[in-house]
Amino acid sequence: MQGESTQAMARILVIDDHDTLREGMAVTLTRAGHTVSAVRSGQDGLAAYRKAPFDLVVTDLKMDGMDGIEVTKSLKALDAGAVVMVVTAFGTIETAVQAMQQGAYDFITKPFPPEVLRAKVDKGLELASTRKQVERLTARTAAHDTDAALTHGSLVGDSEPMQRLVSQVLKVAQSDATVLVRGESGTGKELVARMLHQRSPRRDGPFIVVHCAALAETLLESELFGHERGAFTGAVKRKLGRFELADGGTLFLDEIGEIPASVQTKLLRVLQEKEIQRVGGEDTFKVDVRVVSATHRDLQAEVKAGRFREDLYYRLHIVPVVLPPLRERPEDISLLARHFVAKHAMRVNRRVMGLDDSALRALARHAWPGNVRELENVIEQALVFAEGEQLTDLDLPSHLTASGTPRVEAGLPVLQGDRPLPDILEDLERQLIARAYEKASGVKTETARLLGIKTSALYYKLEKYGFLPKGTPPEES
Ligand SMILES: Nc1ncnc2c1ncn2[C@@H]1O[C@H](COP(=O)(O)OP(=O)(O)OP(=O)(O)O)[C@@H](O)[C@H]1O
Ligand SMILES: [Mg+2]
Numbered sequence: 059m060q061g062e063s064t065q066a067m068a069r070i071l072v073i074d075d076h077d078t079l080r081e082g083m084a085v086t087l088t089r090a091g092h093t094v095s096a097v098r099s100g101q102d103g104l105a106a107y108r109k110a111p112f113d114l115v116v117t118d119l120k121m122d123g124m125d126g127i128e129v130t131k132s133l134k135a136l137d138a139g140a141v142v143m144v145v146t147a148f149g150t151i152e153t154a155v156q157a158m159q160q161g162a163y164d165f166i167t168k169p170f171p172p173e174v175l176r177a178k179v180d181k182g183l184e185l186a187s188t189r190k191q192v193e194r195l196t197a198r199t200a201a202h203d204t205d206a207a208l209t210h211g212s213l214v215g216d217s218e219p220m221q222r223l224v225s226q227v228l229k230v231a232q233s234d235a236t237v238l239v240r241g242e243s244g245t246g247k248e249l250v251a252r253m254l255h256q257r258s259p260r261r262d263g264p265f266i267v268v269h270c271a272a273l274a275e276t277l278l279e280s281e282l283f284g285h286e287r288g289a290f291t292g293a294v295k296r297k298l299g300r301f302e303l304a305d306g307g308t309l310f311l312d313e314i315g316e317i318p319a320s321v322q323t324k325l326l327r328v329l330q331e332k333e334i335q336r337v338g339g340e341d342t343f344k345v346d347v348r349v350v351s352a353t354h355r356d357l358q359a360e361v362k363a364g365r366f367r368e369d370l371y372y373r374l375h376i377v378p379v380v381l382p383p384l385r386e387r388p389e390d391i392s393l394l395a396r397h398f399v400a401k402h403a404m405r406v407n408r409r410v411m412g413l414d415d416s417a418l419r420a421l422a423r424h425a426w427p428g429n430v431r432e433l434e435n436v437i438e439q440a441l442v443f444a445e446g447e448q449l450t451d452l453d454l455p456s457h458l459t460a461s462g463t464p465r466v467e468a469g470l471p472v473l474q475g476d477r478p479l480p481d482i483l484e485d486l487e488r489q490l491i492a493r494a495y496e497k498a499s500g501v502k503t504e505t506a507r508l509l510g511i512k513t514s515a516l517y518y519k520l521e522k523y524g525f526l527p528k529g530t531p532p533e534e535s
Contacts, residue, residue, distance in 0.1 A: 068113035068183050072096040073103035073129060074145065075121045079168075083116060083145075086172040087179065100124030104132055107140070114141045114182050116175075119153055119165075127157050134161040141186045143178060156528065158442045163407040185407055213249060214397045217387035223250075223379070230377050231257035236329070238314070238374045239352040241381030243500035243526075244431030247352040248312065250379060254350050255308040263307030266300045271313035272531045278321055280337045283328070289338020301334045304347045314374065315355035315366065326370045349374070354500050384426040384433065385496075392418050394430060398437035399449065408441045416451035420458045427496040428525035435524040455524070456481075457488050488523045491516075495525060 070092045074080035077098070084096040095112070097103050101124055103117065115133060119126035126144045133140040144157040144165045154165040163185060166178050213224055230237060231254045239247045248267075255265045273281055276290070284299030300309060311317075317325065328334050329349065333342045351374050360366035384391065395413055403410045413421075417440075426432055440453040451459045491509065498504035506516040520526040 067091050067093060069093050071103055071106060071112040071115045073100060074118040075099060083175060086175050090176050100129040103129060107133060107136060111137055114179060116143050116145060118145045119157060127160055130157050130160040130162045141182050143182055155439055155442050158406050159438060161405060213246065213253060214394050215390040216393060217389040219382040219387050220390060226379060227253055228257055234348050236374055236376045237350045237379055239379045242383045242429055243354050244429035245381040245383060246430050247381060251310045251350045251352060260307050260348060264304050265308050266304040267310045267312060268300050269312050271316040275318045283334050283336055285337035286339040299334065299336065301328060301345050301347055305345050308348045308350055311349060311351040313353060314351035315353040315357055315360055322367045322370050326367060326373060329373045384429045388422060391421050394433055395421055395437055398434050402438050402441055406441050408444050409447060410441055410444050410449055411447050414448040414450050417449045417454060420451040420454055424458050425492065425496060427492045432525055457485055491519055491523060
C-alpha cells in the first residue's frame with residue numbers, strides 16, 4: 059500500500075456530489091503528485107476518513123444530505139487536526155465564514171482555475187506541517203498557559219467597572235449565596251456564572267446549565283426536577299433533573315425571566331426547602347446546590363407587572379451582579395479585541411498577531427449594541443479575511459469602517475455612485491436595527507415592536523448582522 063505521504067505527495071480526499079467538478083479536482087490534484095480519493099457524499103467521505111485519515115480534505119459546501127458545514131464539523135470532531143478546505147459558489151461568503159468558524163482553514167470560490175486549487179491545497183499542507191512542528195515544540199510553554207486561561211473563561215477588561223466587577227465576582231464566589239447576574243445581551247453573563255463556579259469551593263463539583271427560555275413549560279419542569287417513570291405520556295424511564303445532577307456543584311439558570319408561573323412556584327419551594335420532588339414522584343430528596351441565575355430583563359419591572367413572583371425574585375437576588383454594557387467601558391474594546399484575535403486566530407488557521415491603529419479606531423467608533431458577543435463575532439469574521447499579521451480596518455465588516463458608515467446629507471447617505479443601492483439599504487437596515495436593539499436594551503420582543511416586524515424576522519436579521527450567534531434559539535415569541 060502506498061498510504062504513507064512524503065513531503066511532495068499527500069493523501070487528499072475530495073468530496074463533491076457534482077461529478078464533473080469532483081473528477082476535475084481529482085485530476086488536477088493527481089497531476090500535482092498527490093494520491094486522491096474522490097467520493098460523492100459527506101457520509102462516504104467521513105467513512106473513508108475514519109478508515110484512514112487524509113492529510114487534507116476538499117469538500118463542496120452545498121450538497122444533498124450532509125452539507126460542507128456538517129462535513130467540516132464532523133471531521134473536526136473525529137480529528138481535531140483535520141485540514142479542511144471548502145468549495146463555495148459565488149455569493150455565499152456567509153456560509154464560507156461559517157465553515158471557517160467550524161475549523162476549515164480556507165475556502166475557494168467556484169469557478170476556479172486548476173492553479174488556484176493547487177496553490178490553496180499547498181498552503182493547507184504547509185500549514186498542517188507547521189502546525190505539527192509548533193505543537194511538538196510548544197507542548198509545555200507559555201502559549202499553553204494562555205490557552206488554558208482562555209478556555210477556563212477568564213473575564214477580560216481593565217476598565218474601572220470591570221475591575222470592580224471582577225473583584226466582586228471573586229469575593230462572591232467564596233460564599234454560597236444565590237446570585238442573580240444581570241446585563242444586556244452579550245455582556246458576558248454566562249462567563250460570569252462559570253467564573254463564580256470555578257472560583258468557588260464547589261469547583262470540583264458539576265456546573266450544570268439550564269437555558270430556561272429554550273424549553274416549553276412541561277419540559278422545563280421535568281428538566282429541572284426530573285420525573286418518575288410513567289409521570290406523563292412518554293415518560294418511559296425515570297429521569298434525573300438538573301437539580302439532582304448539579305448536586306455538590308452549581309446550577310446555572312439562564313434567562314430566568316422567561317420561566318412560567320407554575321415553574322416559578324416550584325422553584326421557590328426548592329430554594330426554600332433545599333429539596334426536590336421529581337414530577338410524578340412522592341418522595342423528596344435533599345440537594346446541595348448553589349443557584350446562579352441570569353437575565354437580560356429588568357426583573358423588578360417584571361415583578362411590578364405581575365409576571366414574576368416577588369418572593370422568588372428576592373430569593374434569587376440575594377447577591378446581584380450587574381454587567382455593564384460595552385458602550386459604558388470603551389477602554390476595554392481594544393483589550394477584548396486582542397483577546398479574541400488570540401482566542402480565534404489559531405482555530406481559523408490565521409497567523410494574525412494583533413490589530414493595527416486603523417482597526418482599533420474603527421472598533422472604538424462603533425456603539426456595540428450586541429456588546430462583547432458582537433465584538434467577538436466581528437473579530438472572528440475579520441480573521442477569516444485577514445491576509446497580513448495585523449488586522450486592519452479593511453478586514454472589518456463594512457458597517458464598522460469609515461466608508462461603510464455612509465456620510466449623511468439631509469438625513470440620507472451621500473450618493474457618489476461608488477456603492478450599489480442594495481449595500482446602502484443593508485447599511486441603513488443594520489443601523490436601524492442596532493438603534494432599536496440598543497433602545498430596547500437587547501429585549502427582542504421590544505426591539506421587534508419598535509421596528510414593526512415579527513420577532514422571528516428580527517432573529518433572522520440579528521443573526522445576519524452578527525448581533526447574535528447563528529442558530530440562537532428564540533427566547534420570546
Ligand atoms: N469580559 C469578557 N472577556 C472575555 N470574553 C468575554 C467577556 N464578556 C463576554 N465574553 C465572550 O462573549 C461571548 C458572549 O458572552 P456570554 O455568552 O457570557 O454573554 P451573555 O451575557 O450570556 O449573552 P446573552 O444574553 O446573549 O446570553 C462569549 O463568547 C464570551 O466568552
Ligand atoms: Mg447567555
